[in-house]
Structure formats: C-alpha cells, structure tokens
Amino acid sequence: MKKWTKVLEIRSSPHIASGHSVDTIMFNVVMALLPAAAFAVYLFGLAALLTIGTAVAACIAFEHVFCRLAGQETSVGDWSATITGLLYGLTLPPGLALWMVVVGAFAAMGLGKFLFGGLGYNPFNPALVGRAILQAAFPVAMTTWPDMPVNRFASLPSSTLALPFTQPTYDAVSGATPLSAWKFEQVMTSSRDLFFGTVGGSAGETCAVLILLGGIYLAIRGMMNWRIPLAVLFTVALISGVLHLVDSGRYAGPVFMTLSGGLMLGAVFMATDMVASPMTHLGSVVYGVLIGLLVVVIRVWGGMPEGVMYAILLGNAVSPHIDNWIQPRVYGTQKERAES
Amino acid sequence: MAFFGGKTFAHGIHPPGLKEETRGLAIRQFPFAGTLAVPLSQHIGKPAVPIVQEGQEVTRGQCIAKPDGFISVAMHAPASGTVRSISLVPSITGRMVKGIFIEPFAASTQEIAEGKPCDAETATPEEIVAAIQQAGVVGLGGAGFPTHAKLKIPDGKHVDTLIINGAECEPILTTDHRVMLEHTADIYAGIPYLMKATGAERVIIAVESNKPDAAEVLRAAMPKDLPIQVEVLPVKYPQGAEKMLITALTGRQIPSGKLPLDVHVVVVNVGTTAEIGRLLPNGNGIQERVITVGGPGVKKKGNYRIQIGTPLRFVLESVGVEDDITRVFQGGPMMGQAVSSLDIRVTKGTTGIIAFTERESGSLNKRKEYPCIRCGYCVDVCPIFLNPSQLGLLASAGNHQRMVEDFHLMDCFECGCCTFVCPSHIPLVQKFRVSKMAVRKAKAPA
Numbered sequence: 001m002k003k004w005t006k007v008l009e010i011r012s013s014p015h016i017a018s019g020h021s022v023d024t025i026m027f028n029v030v031m032a033l034l035p036a037a038a039f040a041v042y043l044f045g046l047a048a049l050l051t052i053g054t055a056v057a058a059c060i061a062f063e064h065v066f067c068r069l070a071g072q073e074t075s076v077g078d079w080s081a082t083i084t085g086l087l088y089g090l091t092l093p094p095g096l097a098l099w100m101v102v103v104g105a106f107a108a109m110g111l112g113k114f115l116f117g118g119l120g121y122n123p124f125n126p127a128l129v130g131r132a133i134l135q136a137a138f139p140v141a142m143t144t145w146p147d148m149p150v151n152r153f154a155s156l157p158s159s160t161l162a163l164p165f166t167q168p169t170y171d172a173v174s175g176a177t178p179l180s181a182w183k184f185e186q187v188m189t190s191s192r193d194l195f196f197g198t199v200g201g202s203a204g205e206t207c208a209v210l211i212l213l214g215g216i217y218l219a220i221r222g223m224m225n226w227r228i229p230l231a232v233l234f235t236v237a238l239i240s241g242v243l244h245l246v247d248s249g250r251y252a253g254p255v256f257m258t259l260s261g262g263l264m265l266g267a268v269f270m271a272t273d274m275v276a277s278p279m280t281h282l283g284s285v286v287y288g289v290l291i292g293l294l295v296v297v298i299r300v301w302g303g304m305p306e307g308v309m310y311a312i313l314l315g316n317a318v319s320p321h322i323d324n325w326i327q328p329r330v331y332g333t334q335k336e337r338a339e340s
Numbered sequence: 341m342a343f344f345g346g347k348t349f350a351h352g353i354h355p356p357g358l359k360e361e362t363r364g365l366a367i368r369q370f371p372f373a374g375t376l377a378v379p380l381s382q383h384i385g386k387p388a389v390p391i392v393q394e395g396q397e398v399t400r401g402q403c404i405a406k407p408d409g410f411i412s413v414a415m416h417a418p419a420s421g422t423v424r425s426i427s428l429v430p431s432i433t434g435r436m437v438k439g440i441f442i443e444p445f446a447a448s449t450q451e452i453a454e455g456k457p458c459d460a461e462t463a464t465p466e467e468i469v470a471a472i473q474q475a476g477v478v479g480l481g482g483a484g485f486p487t488h489a490k491l492k493i494p495d496g497k498h499v500d501t502l503i504i505n506g507a508e509c510e511p512i513l514t515t516d517h518r519v520m521l522e523h524t525a526d527i528y529a530g531i532p533y534l535m536k537a538t539g540a541e542r543v544i545i546a547v548e549s550n551k552p553d554a555a556e557v558l559r560a561a562m563p564k565d566l567p568i569q570v571e572v573l574p575v576k577y578p579q580g581a582e583k584m585l586i587t588a589l590t591g592r593q594i595p596s597g598k599l600p601l602d603v604h605v606v607v608v609n610v611g612t613t614a615e616i617g618r619l620l621p622n623g624n625g626i627q628e629r630v631i632t633v634g635g636p637g638v639k640k641k642g643n644y645r646i647q648i649g650t651p652l653r654f655v656l657e658s659v660g661v662e663d664d665i666t667r668v669f670q671g672g673p674m675m676g677q678a679v680s681s682l683d684i685r686v687t688k689g690t691t692g693i694i695a696f697t698e699r700e701s702g703s704l705n706k707r708k709e710y711p712c713i714r715c716g717y718c719v720d721v722c723p724i725f726l727n728p729s730q731l732g733l734l735a736s737a738g739n740h741q742r743m744v745e746d747f748h749l750m751d752c753f754e755c756g757c758c759t760f761v762c763p764s765h766i767p768l769v770q771k772f773r774v775s776k777m778a779v780r781k782a783k784a785p786a
Binding site: 008009010011012013014015016017018020021022023024025078117118119120121225274275277278279280281323327328329330331332333334 | 353355356511583587593594595596597598666667668669671673674675676677678679680681682694696700701704705707710711712713714715716717719720722723724725726727729730747748751754756759760761762763764765767769770773
C-alpha cells in the first residue's frame with residue numbers, strides 16, 4: 001500500500017494556464033516594432049541606428065540601475081525596458097545628439113516609470129515622458145529633422161556626436177516634416193510617400209504600412225487592444241474629414257492627417273500601453289476618441305505642427321478616471337441599476 | 341443570448357479540452373478497497389447522523405446515517421461488511437470530519453439491499469423530495485448541494501424550465517459524457533421525478549458540442565410523451581456553471597444574490613439525474629459514483645464507478661501512477677481542489693481524480709509573478725463581468741469592504757478564468773477565496 005510517500009503540492013486552482021506571460025507579450029511587441037525600426041535605419045542610415053540603439057541601451061541600463069538602487073531583482077528580462085527604449089528611440093529625430101538621447105532615457109525610466117513604482121504602476125507611457133522632457137529641454141534639437149542623406153551609411157550628422165552639455169551644430173538646414181510643411185508652408189505631401197514612409201520625421205514614425213503590419217500582428221495574437229488605435233484613427237479621420245469638407249484649403253484631408261507625423265506609431269504602439277490605458281472595451285473606445293480629438297485640436301489650432309505626444313499623455317492622465325467611470329456591468333445587477 | 345455560433349453566455353475562456361484520452365473509455369466497476377470510510381459531511385449543510393454502531397454488520401446500500409434537518413442527506417453503506425469505527429477522517433478542506441469506517445466482507449457478492457421504491461407516477465412531489473433526500477442524493481457535478489433542497493419549491497414560486505446539465509465544461513473530466521452515453525435510460529427515468537417535484541413545464545438537456553455522440557444518443561432515446569429538448573451549446577468554460585447555463589439557454593440572468601428559482605429555473609446535473617433514475621425505482625441510496633481518473637500522472641486512465649469512502653491512495657495505486665507525480669486534485673483542472681493527503685476519501689462530490697507530474701506542475705510553479713499590467717484580459721473573460729484586476733489590487737491592500745460594496749466580490753463563483761488568462765500569473769481567484777472567507781467570518785455572529 002505504501003509504494004510512495006511523496007510530498008504533494010497544495011496549490012489553488014486553476015491547475016492549468018493560458019500560457020500568456022508578461023515577458024512573452026512584451027517580447028512580441030518588440031518583434032512587432034522591429035520592421036519599423038529597420039526601415040528607420042534604412043531611411044536615415046547610421047544616425048538612426050545610433051539614436052535607436054542608444055535609446056534602447058540607455059533604457060535597459062537605467063532599468064537595471066534603478067532596480068538595483070531599489071534593492072530589487074533586475075526586471076530587464078521582462079522586455080518592457082526594451083519596448084520603452086525602442087518606442088522612445090523611434091520618436092526621436094535621427095541625428096539628435098546622443099547625450100540628449102541618454103538624458104531623455106533617464107527621464108523615461110526614472111520619472112516615467114520607477115518614480116511611480118516600476119512596471120504596472122506608470123500612469124504615463126514612459127517613452128513619451130522621456131520625449132516630452134526632451135521636447136521641453138531641447139526644443140530646437142527636437143524639431144531639427146535631417147533630410148535623407150545620400151551617404152547615410154558612411155557618415156554621421158555632426159550633431160549626433162556633440163559633446164555632452166554642448167549645443168550641437170547642424171550640417172545643413174534640415175528638411176521639414178510633412179506636418180510642418182503643411183502647417184507652416186501649406187505644402188502637402190503625397191499619401192503614397194506617407195504610407196510607405198519616404199518622408200522626413202522622427203526615426204520610426206514615417207512608414208505607416210510597417211507600423212500597421214506590426215499592429216495587426218499583435219492584434220491577431222491578442223496582445224494589443226485594437227479598439228484603441230481604431231478609435232484614435234477613426235476619430236482623427238472623421239473630424240479632419242469634416243473640417244476638410246468645410247474648407248479644403250485650410251484643413252488637411254483625413255488621409256494626410258492619419259498617415260502623417262507620429263499618429264500611426266502613437267495610436268498603434270503608444271496609446272495601447274496596457275498600464276496607462278483603460279481596461280474595458282467601452283473605456284478603450286472613449287480613451288481612443290479622446291486622444292484622436294486632442295490630436296486634431298493640437299494640430300489644427302495649436303501652436304505646434306504635431307500633437308500626438310501630448311494627446312496620448314493627456315489620454316493617459318484621464319485613463320484611470322475612465323476606468324472609474326466605466327466599470328463592467330456585473331452579471332445579475334441590471335434590475336438593481338434600473339432602480340437606483 | 342444567441343450568437344451565430346449557437347446559444348451561449350458572454351465572456352468565458354477556451355481552455356484545452358484534454359478529454360481525448362478518456363472520452364471513449366466505457367465506465368468500469370472499480371475494486372473495493374480494504375477499508376471504506378464514509379464521511380458524514382460530503383455535502384453543503386449539516387452532517388448526517390450515524391444510525392449504526394461499531395461492530396455492526398451492514399449490507400451494501402443499507403442506510404447507515406440519517407439526515408439532520410432539511411439541508412442534509414442520508415448516507416448508505418458502500419459495501420457489505422462490518423462497521424469498524426466511527427471516527428475522524430481527513431477531508432478535502434483540510435479539516436478532519438467524522439466518518440463511518442466499514443471493512444467489506446472478503447468474499448461477499450456485494451449485492452445491493454432493496455429499499456422502499458418510489459414511483460414517479462404515483463408519488464406526490466413531497467414524497468419524491470423526501471425519497472431523494474433519503475437516497476442521499478447531492479449534486480454530483482461537484483458542488484455537493486443536497487438535490488432535494490432545490491427541488492422543493494416554496495409556496496408562491498413556480499418553475500417553468502428544468503435544465504439537465506450535461507455541459508461538462510471542465511477539461512479532462514468525461515464522467516457526464518459517459519453517463520449520457522451509457523445510462524441514457526436512467527436519465528430519462530430520472531427526469532419524470534424532477535419534473536413532478538418542481539412542476540416544470542419543459543426540460544432542456546444541455547450538452548456542449550464536443551460531445552455530439554451524447555446529444556445523438558439522447559435524442560434517439562428520447563421518450564415521445566415528455567416535453568424534453570436537447571440543446572447543443574458551443575464549447576466554452578464555465579458553461580456548466582448554473583448562472584452561465586441558464587443565461588445561455590434562456591437569456592435570463594439570476595439577480596445578484598438570488599437563486600435559479602427566482603428566474604423560474606431549476607438546474608440538475610445529468611449524472612445526478614441518472615442517479616435519481618437508477619436509485620428511486622428500487623429505493624436505493626448512493627453507494628458509488630462515476631469518476632474520471634486521469635491526468636498525465638495516471639497510467640490506466642478511465643471512467644470508473646468507485647465506492648464512496650474509497651481512499652484516494654487505493655484509487656491511484658490501483659490505476660498506477662508515474663513516479664514523479666507532484667500534485668493530485670479532485671475535480672477538473674479549472675476548479676479542482678488539490679489534496680493534501682491521499683487518505684482523503686472519494687465522496688459524492690468527487691467528479692475526477694487527476695494527477696499531475698513534475699512536467700505540468702513544474703512549469704506552473706516556476707512561473708514568475710509580475711505586477712498587474714492592467715492588460716484587461718481578466719475583465720474580458722470574467723463571466724460575471726467583475727473587474728478581477730481591481731479586485732486583486734484591493735485584495736492585496738486588504739480592502740474587503742470596497743471589494744464587496746463597489747466590486748461585487750460575493751458574486752464571484754471562483755471559476756478561475758481570470759487566473760487562467762493572467763499574463764502576470766497573479767493568483768487572483770485564490771485572493772478572492774481568501775477575501776470571501778474573511779468577509780464571511782467577519783459577518784458571522786461571534
């Protein structure tokens with residue numbers, strides 16, 4: 001009778017699991033971002049490679065250091081710092097001085113993430129926090145866009161390697177982004193160029209199609225809340241469409257508005273930051289519509305050509321409140337609600 | 341709630357079925373263990389009161405304990421033998437409970453003692469309710485609630501629909517499947533008792549679409565004169581939960597804190613129905629039940645008819661287990677309870693005995709717990725539409741009051757969907773169990 005006297009594990013049910021894991025989700029997001037990053041390097045050359053590479057390396061390093069300072073096990077292995085680094089790098093103008101990249105990475109990880117308690121507690125998308133700090137600190141550097149250089153794999157813009165805490169010098173007057181060209185010079189960029197990304201701008205924002213493909217991959221795998229980008233893009237298209245109908249000379253059309261600037265990258269990869277976005281379906285849609293609305297308002301009536309970053313950060317700020325207002329309706333409580 | 345995929349409920353999950361290995365295996369009679377111990381508390385409610393003494397000889401099927409009050413049922417001897425003692429036996433909850441130890445006669449044919457028959461045609465609803473209580477019937481789906489108690493319809497309430505629950509949505513388990521295939525006649529013998537007791541006008545037998553053979557057999561054997569229909573539902577967990585099944589079939593929602601009766605429905609498990617159809621015509625009581633013994637750690641997997649009171653150790657040693665088993669649980673992998681001791685006995689609520697090896701449990705145990713990243717997966721699957729993420733954070737903060745008042749903690753029936761999908765591997769449902777227990781304890785009069 002007493003063949004084995006093994007100690008049995010006492011664990012609570014369920015005894016099986018879906019296999020989803022934070023690190024596998026994050027890893028897939030990294031994979032989904034790689035095509036856009038690769039295109040950025042192809043388009044802008046060594047400058048983009050160094051910008052993105054420095055951003056990723058700095059974010060990972062700061063994550064590790066902050067974990068250690070907090071006396072915790074390092075959380076680099078969950079890939080979330082890599083995502084932050086990639087997203088942050090992709091939103092920077094290629095050719096940005098690398099020391100500025102490091103400063104922004106410090107802000108992203110320190111102010112955006114660890115000050116609030118690390119993974120799961122950041123109210124804002126850390127990558128955007130980093131970018132917002134840079135935008136405030138170095139407004140000129142952050143809006144100086146390089147043209148697509150011919151010898152982009154052989155040389156670097158002189159600004160990239162500017163010594164820390166010195167003002168970078170620029171080789172040439174830079175090319176405008178499609179949004180600034182529209183806003184300040186009333187010049188439209190073709191939708192085809194926008195869709196395939198052969199335009200000026202931040203490193204990873206330019207190619208709408210690659211960003212969309214990455215997003216579709218994540219949505220199919222259930223690793224991204226597709227309602228958010230859909231709501232953002234639909235809202236932007238709808239409002240800009242209506243404005244365009246009212247005065248096509250003054251307001252850009254919906255195709256231009258959805259494909260230009262950081263909207264695609266922001267809508268697909270940044271507004272969908274799980275921690276900083278609402279949890280319910282309805283809440284996600286409200287959040288997406290709000291961001292879309294803010295994007296159009298800032299672009300059309302604001303002082304800046306681009307407003308995706310602030311729109312998402314504001315959306316992040318409202319997200320907990322959306323989650324408070326919009327809770328799932330609990331099974332069997334309909335009557336109770338009708339009475340109250 | 342009808343979608344294009346068929347009738348079902350909203351939310352829920354699709355865990356792997358894991359039923360392939362035992363679904364095709366016919367029910368087999370299990371050998372008798374050297375000692376059987378019938379716990380007096382195998383159901384929700386008061387323990388039964390022994391009516392036999394130490395040293396007394398009992399016949400298989402003889403009543404050995406009588407119900408104590410209405411929410412309680414009788415117990416019957418699982419084997420002909422001698423009552424050795426009435427003493428403590430470990431139970432699945434971790435507590436010791438009183439049980440009757442019986443040593444079966446070595447060479448007995450183990451025939452079952454006849455009792456007082458109850459005929460569905462002539463008996464009154466009250467007589468049927470009493471006969472079911474006397475037969476010791478409790479929900480064989482695992483909940484262990486005395487069946488007669490939900491069949492007694494209070495004055496002023498009425499039942500229009502009787503649902504026979506053959507969903508069996510838990511992975512691995514195949515007992516209800518086999519009962520539907522092999523004891524179809526017993527099911528149809530049991531339904532008239534249930535109809536008469538509840539006054540239900542129509543009967544729906546619910547089967548999930550992964551058991552098409554069961555639906556076919558049930559349809560083929562259906563008596564013409566009864567208002568019964570067989571509904572095939574798309575496979576989804578936890579469809580077998582009363583609330584989910586009622587919503588899937590009738591579109592009605594049981595108001596929070598109320599019973600199926602409040603939406604004019606009574607749900608009875610298909611195995612329970614078959615048992616009623618088997619026992620009542622002869623006046624017998626439950627001495628055994630069908631159990632799926634399976635999982636990767638079990639060698640001779642199967643669906644066995646095992647005597648109540650059989651030690652799990654005897655069950656596992658009889659079927660053979662792998663050397664590296666690490667975890668044994670009663671019930672399915674979604675809601676089953678891990679056993680702390682193999683001296684725990686088979687009870688009326690045991691639907692499955694599942695053994696895992698290092699391979700399955702190791703991969704679960706090694707997983708790292710991450711902070712909640714608010715991905716919302718749990719919100720998307722909770723069949724009760726709770727917010728498990730928020731509840732989890734409140735549970736960690738010990739804020740039971742908000743959990744109950746603002747987030748409907750007490751409506752959680754612990755199906756485990758949230759924990760199943762959680763990519764941060766947070767033991768959400770366990771947190772909710774602990775919180776619910778604390779809330780109940782605080783409420784209970786000192």
